[in-house]
Amino acid sequence: MNPLLLDPPETTETLRLVLRRYQPGDAPAYFAMLERNREHLRDFMPPAMESVHSPLDAELLIRQFMVEWQARNLFIFGIWEKESRQYVGEAYLANADWSIPCIELGYFIARDWTRRGFAVEAARALLALAFEHLRVVRVELQCAADNPASAQVAERCGFRLEGRHRNRARHKDGPLVDRLWYGLLREEWTKPSAAVVEGPSRT
Numbered sequence: 001m002n003p004l005l006l007d008p009p010e011t012t013e014t015l016r017l018v019l020r021r022y023q024p025g026d027a028p029a030y031f032a033m034l035e036r037n038r039e040h041l042r043d044f045m046p047p048a049m050e051s052v053h054s055p056l057d058a059e060l061l062i063r064q065f066m067v068e069w070q071a072r073n074l075f076i077f078g079i080w081e082k083e084s085r086q087y088v089g090e091a092y093l094a095n096a097d098w099s100i101p102c103i104e105l106g107y108f109i110a111r112d113w114t115r116r117g118f119a120v121e122a123a124r125a126l127l128a129l130a131f132e133h134l135r136v137v138r139v140e141l142q143c144a145a146d147n148p149a150s151a152q153v154a155e156r157c158g159f160r161l162e163g164r165h166r167n168r169a170r171h172k173d174g175p176l177v178d179r180l181w182y183g184l185l186r187e188e189w190t191k192p193s194a195a196v197v198e199g200p201s202r203t
């Protein structure tokens, strides 16, 4: 599959959230979130995010995200809560192997907005996008073994634990930690009943 021929939607909605491709002008909200969440996101931040120290840096990063999207390397979405219109986090699909095809899912939710089911809701929306629009047969997800919140998001979304790589991540303050790998196959995925518009499942 040639990913340049793929045109996934740039906006997708759930019951409580709007997920939208970043665009110029998103930098102030992005930078404000980052300033408030450096500790919360410390072990998750890639170097490009870590090196954002001003609104201008944030604008540059967002424009880099736009370039990566254009090249079909990174489908990255900001997440806004519908009711308050606040920027609450990020979710993305990246590291595709188009010969399979498969892709990796990642996300974060700003600390003040956690524990409301937002990560699960956003992750389910991107699973629908991956299986329906990118036509992948498999989605992968990895998290540190001492990140129960992320592991729980994976399990809530139906991922299966496929492996544990020992000493495969390092916390910013030094210690090594195992990394968990999850996978979800197209045939295991449960398509949301009303497109991707749904709330958190509490079964």
Ligand SMILES: CC(C)(COP(=O)(O)OP(=O)(O)OC[C@H]1O[C@@H](n2cnc3c(N)ncnc32)[C@H](O)[C@@H]1OP(=O)(O)O)[C@@H](O)C(=O)NCCC(=O)NCCS
Pocket (backbone or CB within 6 Å): 040, 041, 044, 107, 108, 109, 110, 113, 114, 115, 116, 117, 118, 119, 120, 121, 142, 143, 144, 147, 148, 149, 150, 152, 153, 156, 201
């Ligand atoms: C991981 C993260 C995205 C979870 O976001 P969230 O919006 O709070 O998650 P949800 O509210 O959708 O919760 C999903 C499940 O995880 C559980 N959970 C959330 N935070 C938890 C915590 N700190 N410890 C244990 N379980 C937790 C919830 O109870 C829920 O399970 P349930 O449906 O069985 O009740 C968020 O904590 C975060 O951004 N952390 C920092 C960045 C990060 O770790 N990103 C992922 C890297 S792999």
